[in-house]
Amino acid sequence: MIHNTTPRALYIHIPFCTNKCHYCDFTSYVLRGQPVDQYLDALEEEMKHTVRQLPPEEIDTVFVGGGTPTVLTPPQMERFLRSVREHFPLAEGVEFSMEANPGTTDKDKLAAMRDGGVNRISFGVQSFDNGLLERIGRIHNVDDVYRSIENARAVGFRNLSIDLMFGLPDQTLEQLSDSVERAMALDLPHYSLYSLKVEENTLFHKLYERNELPLPPEEEEFNMFLLLMEKLKRGGYRHYEISNFAKEGHESRHNCTYWRNEPYYGLGAGAHGYAHGWRHVNVKGVQPYIDKAIAGLPYLERHQVSEAEAMEDFMMVGLRLLDGVRCVRFKEQFPEASLEEKFGPVLSKLIGDGLLEQFVDGDHTGYRLTERGVLLGNEVFGAFLEA
Numbered sequence: 001m002i003h004n005t006t007p008r009a010l011y012i013h014i015p016f017c018t019n020k021c022h023y024c025d026f027t028s029y030v031l032r033g034q035p036v037d038q039y040l041d042a043l044e045e046e047m048k049h050t051v052r053q054l055p056p057e058e059i060d061t062v063f064v065g066g067g068t069p070t071v072l073t074p075p076q077m078e079r080f081l082r083s084v085r086e087h088f089p090l091a092e093g094v095e096f097s098m099e100a101n102p103g104t105t106d107k108d109k110l111a112a113m114r115d116g117g118v119n120r121i122s123f124g125v126q127s128f129d130n131g132l133l134e135r136i137g138r139i140h141n142v143d144d145v146y147r148s149i150e151n152a153r154a155v156g157f158r159n160l161s162i163d164l165m166f167g168l169p170d171q172t173l174e175q176l177s178d179s180v181e182r183a184m185a186l187d188l189p190h191y192s193l194y195s196l197k198v199e200e201n202t203l204f205h206k207l208y209e210r211n212e213l214p215l216p217p218e219e220e221e222f223n224m225f226l227l228l229m230e231k232l233k234r235g236g237y238r239h240y241e242i243s244n245f246a247k248e249g250h251e252s253r254h255n256c257t258y259w260r261n262e263p264y265y266g267l268g269a270g271a272h273g274y275a276h277g278w279r280h281v282n283v284k285g286v287q288p289y290i291d292k293a294i295a296g297l298p299y300l301e302r303h304q305v306s307e308a309e310a311m312e313d314f315m316m317v318g319l320r321l322l323d324g325v326r327c328v329r330f331k332e333q334f335p336e337a338s339l340e341e342k343f344g345p346v347l348s349k350l351i352g353d354g355l356l357e358q359f360v361d362g363d364h365t366g367y368r369l370t371e372r373g374v375l376l377g378n379e380v381f382g383a384f385l386e387a
Helices: 036-053 074-087 107-115 130-135 142-154 173-185 203-209 218-234 253-259 286-295 307-318 327-333 339-352 371-375 377-386
Strands: 009-014 059-066 090-100 120-126 159-166 190-195 238-241 244-246 265-267 272-275 278-282 299-304 356-361 364-369
Touching: 009 074, 009 253, 036 074, 036 265, 036 286, 059 253, 074 107, 090 253, 107 142, 120 142, 142 159, 159 173, 159 218, 173 190, 173 218, 190 218, 218 238, 218 371, 238 253, 253 307, 265 278, 307 327, 307 339, 307 377, 327 339, 327 364, 339 356, 339 364, 339 377, 364 371, 371 377
Parallel strands: 009 059, 009 265, 059 090, 090 120, 120 159, 159 190
Antiparallel strands: 190 244, 238 244, 265 272, 272 278, 278 299, 356 364
């Protein structure tokens, strides 16, 4: 049996960007000349089709990602956010997040976001070094970061997050340390820290193939991760997921939906969704999406998740959370099996290797990464795929 509750989380994709970053393989397209208003029309049609097929209960979390959702003009933003509220009943304490590029957030735009219900912003800062920002293809500079945070606070936003990247071309430990200290000086409630992954269909991949991408050595990248963990923990932030740190109570509730393998609506070009044991991905191109969403649900593909796949997913994403996975949650999603029955040998091996530990919390037991396991997470997750 697979999780068949109605989703209480909603992801919406806005695929437009001012430019394409050199490392980005997300579904995103340069804004100039794009039919943005027609895209918003199509998105509203997809909302109508979606709620007809799977009527929502209350929505606890909304996440608007991209692309760069904040390239929408204030009138487009108002219209978009109004359509979300019209089609999806938002819970009283909803967490409503939107990704933002520091170069695209003036006070008018931020006011439209706040008035439309957004209450959490995730800024894609990546670095506080202007040279590195230029090298990775970002359009903003460090001054834009400070101005955007100041503007967001001025219009009433308090729940703010910054994304930083490490392992960038020619990045040094000193540069990363400086970026983290500058980010922490802003005293935000949440930070996400990601290592660079060289993905296919990106400029960085082409350079990598030609041996023209000067990445830090593996040992240096490892030391960067250690540095990040040390600084954030010392600053009073809880390391609650491999790449995420938060002050108590400010963890990303929406992303925790993914990490707990719970269902979510996914709307927009290239968006993924998971509901009632089915996963889908939408068509990617802007015009193909518009054409398909007007006619019906714009799926590129849809498949039923087998119980074995769902169990693997439960372990691989759940163990990203440093609280780990609980046997009782596994039983809720898979009443016919226990965690130990399904994965006993893998759990024993990973515990023996010092990568996992069993814990007891009141009447409940579970498994979580050890300190060493946090550093070797991919090895842990891969073990469940092999099982």
